[in-house]
Amino acid sequence: MxxxxxxxxxxxxxxxxxxxxxxxxxxxxxxxxxxxIYVVVVVISVIFIGLAAYLFTIDKxxxxxxxxxxx
Amino acid sequence: xxxxxxxxxxxxxxxxxxxxxxxxxxPALPILHETIRNLYFHVPMWFSMLTLxxxxxxxxxxxxxxxxxxxxxxxxxxxxxxxxFCFLGLLTGMLWANITWxxxxxNDPKLNSSAISTLMYLAYLVLRNSIEEExxxxxxxxxxxxxxxxxxxxxxxxxxxxxxxxHPGNGGNPGFGGYDLDDTMKLVLYxxxxxxxLMAVWIMTLRYRIRIVEYKQxxxxxx
Numbered sequence: 001m002x003x004x005x006x007x008x009x010x011x012x013x014x015x016x017x018x019x020x021x022x023x024x025x026x027x028x029x030x031x032x033x034x035x036x037i038y039v040v041v042v043v044i045s046v047i048f049i050g051l052a053a054y055l056f057t058i059d060k061x062x063x064x065x066x067x068x069x070x071x
Numbered sequence: 072x073x074x075x076x077x078x079x080x081x082x083x084x085x086x087x088x089x090x091x092x093x094x095x096x097x098p099a100l101p102i103l104h105e106t107i108r109n110l111y112f113h114v115p116m117w118f119s120m121l122t123l124x125x126x127x128x129x130x131x132x133x134x135x136x137x138x139x140x141x142x143x144x145x146x147x148x149x150x151x152x153x154x155x156f157c158f159l160g161l162l163t164g165m166l167w168a169n170i171t172w173x174x175x176x177x178n179d180p181k182l183n184s185s186a187i188s189t190l191m192y193l194a195y196l197v198l199r200n201s202i203e204e205e206x207x208x209x210x211x212x213x214x215x216x217x218x219x220x221x222x223x224x225x226x227x228x229x230x231x232x233x234x235x236x237x238h239p240g241n242g243g244n245p246g247f248g249g250y251d252l253d254d255t256m257k258l259v260l261y262x263x264x265x266x267x268x269l270m271a272v273w274i275m276t277l278r279y280r281i282r283i284v285e286y287k288q289x290x291x292x293x294x
Contacts, residue, residue, distance in 0.1 A: 027097075038094075044089050045089055
């Protein structure tokens with residue numbers, strides 16, 4: 001788990017280095033440079049990881065029922 | 072654990088699409104602005120739906136060949152989950168259209184034909200529920216499904232291309248695959264497709280396995 005968090009931090013860090021300049025079209029670069037978009041990304045990621053983990057537990061439970069059913 | 076590697080892959084790819092989709096730079100285009108990122112979330116819904124409908128039609132053909140009730144169950148559950156992804160695609164498309172085209176449902180051939188194809192698949196589910204007898208239900212709905220699939224392809228990918236449409240990739244309108252989609256976007260977009268398709272198939276197999284257990288119990292109780 002620690003490794004995953006560390007990896008995530010490294011990815012986020014590396015993304016920060018891509019920054020846009022000379023833009024006539026309005027983009028959320030300000031939001032990005034202030035760093036607050038990361039909060040949103042983390043929130044969405046947490047929700048998604050939660051749902052995916054939930055799917056895994058449903059899968060596991062179903063496997064158990066299938067096994068019992070075969071007997 | 073060894074069999075579920077693709078489920079983990081699906082999770083990782085979608086997670087990548089969320090992080091990369093929101094943070095990696097996108098081309099700055101008028102009208103679209105940051106909403107171009109919707110491409111990473113709206114389009115995969117439709118691709119997932121297509122994959123599920125394709126699985127469904129394959130299993131309908133298989134059912135007609137074999138008469139194996141499991142094949143029929145696979146066909147239904149694929150449509151069941153496919154319809155969910157279809158509605159997600161419609162809703163996300165409406166939200167996106169509201170911002171870029173000014174209204175959630177402009178009278179556009181792409182949108183209208185997608186609505187018709189949605190109704191067609193809902194009709195498949197209604198048709199199934201209206202037939203009591205098991206084998207008759209499976210056979211009739213399999214035949215309906217085989218007819219519905221090519222019509223859906225025509226409605227979604229051929230007819231809108233023949234007229235004018237607001238939707239990218241239709242009616243002389245270049246898709247995002249043209250000049251809008253640069254290489255960094257492809258780097259996120261393609262894994263996203265794989266991730267969501269695998270996720271959709273995963274949910275479908277869960278429902279299918281539940282149906283199998285239910286089916287076995289029903290027949291066990293009868294016998």
